[in-house]
Amino acid sequence: MEHFDFVLIGGGIVGSSLYYKLAMAYPEAKIVLLEKESALATHQTGRNSGVIHSGLYYKPGSLKARTCIDGYAQMLDFAQEHGVKHEVCGKVVAALGGKEEAQLETLRLRGAENGLSGIRYLSPEELQEREPYLRATKALMVPQTGIINYADAAEAMLRVGRGAVRLKTEVTGFTQEGVKTTQGEVRGKHIIACAGLQSDRTAQLDGVDAGLRIVPFRGDYYELSLRAQAKVRHLIYPVPDPNFPFLGVHFTRMVHGGVECGPNAVFSFAREGYSKTAFNASDAFAALGYLGTWRLFAKHWRYGLGEYQRAFSKAKFLEALQRLIPTLESSDLQPGRAGIRAQALRPDGSLEDDFVLHQGNRAFHVLNAPSPAATASLAVADEIVRQALA
Numbered sequence: 001m002e003h004f005d006f007v008l009i010g011g012g013i014v015g016s017s018l019y020y021k022l023a024m025a026y027p028e029a030k031i032v033l034l035e036k037e038s039a040l041a042t043h044q045t046g047r048n049s050g051v052i053h054s055g056l057y058y059k060p061g062s063l064k065a066r067t068c069i070d071g072y073a074q075m076l077d078f079a080q081e082h083g084v085k086h087e088v089c090g091k092v093v094a095a096l097g098g099k100e101e102a103q104l105e106t107l108r109l110r111g112a113e114n115g116l117s118g119i120r121y122l123s124p125e126e127l128q129e130r131e132p133y134l135r136a137t138k139a140l141m142v143p144q145t146g147i148i149n150y151a152d153a154a155e156a157m158l159r160v161g162r163g164a165v166r167l168k169t170e171v172t173g174f175t176q177e178g179v180k181t182t183q184g185e186v187r188g189k190h191i192i193a194c195a196g197l198q199s200d201r202t203a204q205l206d207g208v209d210a211g212l213r214i215v216p217f218r219g220d221y222y223e224l225s226l227r228a229q230a231k232v233r234h235l236i237y238p239v240p241d242p243n244f245p246f247l248g249v250h251f252t253r254m255v256h257g258g259v260e261c262g263p264n265a266v267f268s269f270a271r272e273g274y275s276k277t278a279f280n281a282s283d284a285f286a287a288l289g290y291l292g293t294w295r296l297f298a299k300h301w302r303y304g305l306g307e308y309q310r311a312f313s314k315a316k317f318l319e320a321l322q323r324l325i326p327t328l329e330s331s332d333l334q335p336g337r338a339g340i341r342a343q344a345l346r347p348d349g350s351l352e353d354d355f356v357l358h359q360g361n362r363a364f365h366v367l368n369a370p371s372p373a374a375t376a377s378l379a380v381a382d383e384i385v386r387q388a389l390a
Contacts, residue, residue, distance in 0.1 A: 004030045004164075007178055007188030009171050009202060011035030012045040014369055015194035016154035016161075017377035018384055023161035025385065031163035032188070034181060036170035036198075040158065041151040043272060044196050045374065047339030049221075049252045049260060051235065052076070052086065052146035053372040056093070056111040056119070057247075063355045064372065065114050067383060071376030072144065078378065079148060082156045085255050091145035091235040092122070094136035094324055100239040101138045107239070108140055118143040133231040133325050145235055147255045150374045171195075174206050174362040191363035192388055197271045197342040199367050206360035210367050212344045212352055215287045215296075216271045217246075218278075219263025220311055221336035222321075224251075228332035229259045231325055238324060244303055246341075249310070249320045260336055261321050264310045267297075274338040276311060295349025344368035355380065357387055364388035 178187035356368035
């Protein structure tokens with residue numbers, strides 16, 4: 001039986017970044033990446049908006065903030081060196097009214113504290129020139145924000161890494177020698193799990209109880225018609241609600257063309273179900289049988305009701321978009337894709353906001369890696385290597 005120095009679980013952007021980093025740091029090491037699907041990057045990595053985040057939103061000093069700033073620079077360097085299409089197009093964050101303007105100033109100060117360069121308010125004349133269709137009483141320009149396709153980036157990382165990749169190989173347990181999988185045992189010295197939507201279940205197989213559970217939230221997107229795409233020149237974001245972890249519906253130019261708008265954020269009855277009616281009994285029972293889920297619902301039921309209305313009503317979704325671009329019409333919106341966010345939830349109903357890394361009995365686990373994990377992935381990989389191999 002073949003023996004590896006490193007066994008990596010999960011073929012998303014974090015697992016791919018780790019694969020690449022280990023290959024660069026240990027060129028003689030034998031590395032294998034195990035992915036349960038028939039292709040790589042099929043879940044969160046292949047279904048996110050492709051934004052290279054600048055680090056505007058994250059609490060200074062948090063792991064998110066530190067790795068986002070570092071990861072941003074590393075991702076741009078990697079993309080340029082390995083020919084992964086990307087663009088630094090900038091983002092406009094738009095406020096409407098005094099309350100949002102005050103929150104916008106908080107974001108500006110936080111961005112400056114996190115080390116962003118060039119962040120500034122746009123004058124009314126500049127705003128009109130840059131985004132003539134955008135309605136805002138005040139707007140912040142964040143020039144460092146970019147776009148990329150993270151599935152393309154993950155593929156490039158695995159190609160450069162030169163190790164082994166085994167698809168259709170689901171981990172079912174851990175042993176002293178390695179891991180049990182649906183394709184037999186794989187032996188290895190170091191095991192690192194980057195299992196995304198299944199991270200808590202993979203950790204449980206290793207005897208880890210980190211006091212959290214993954215609760216899935218689906219986000220639906222629309223795409224703008226060719227005519228309406230001209231109304232978006234940068235990325236356009238609203239001022240986020242500070243009481244909720246999602247950024248609200250926004251407009252995102254895509255690196256391969258087109259403009260996405262969304263997502264909403266609704267509870268999903270399936271961790272890997274992307275239709276509005278997707279249902280998985282095991283996933284639903286795990287989420288709805290968890291006290292933290294009901295405490296979250298009780299706290300945010302009004303917000304959640306609005307998100308569900310937008311999920312099933314194109315007119316309601318359009319209303320949310322028209323708050324920023326009033327001239328959009330229903331005919332400008334075409335149904336797009338959907339994604340699932342793996343949100344780590346505590347028993348008290350609080351949402352785990354930062355990345356969570358944890359050493360288990362046999363493996364090192366990435367338990368929570370929400371946005372900006374894709375942007376930060378190369379820096380997160382550095383942190384994983386530092387902790388796991390200490």
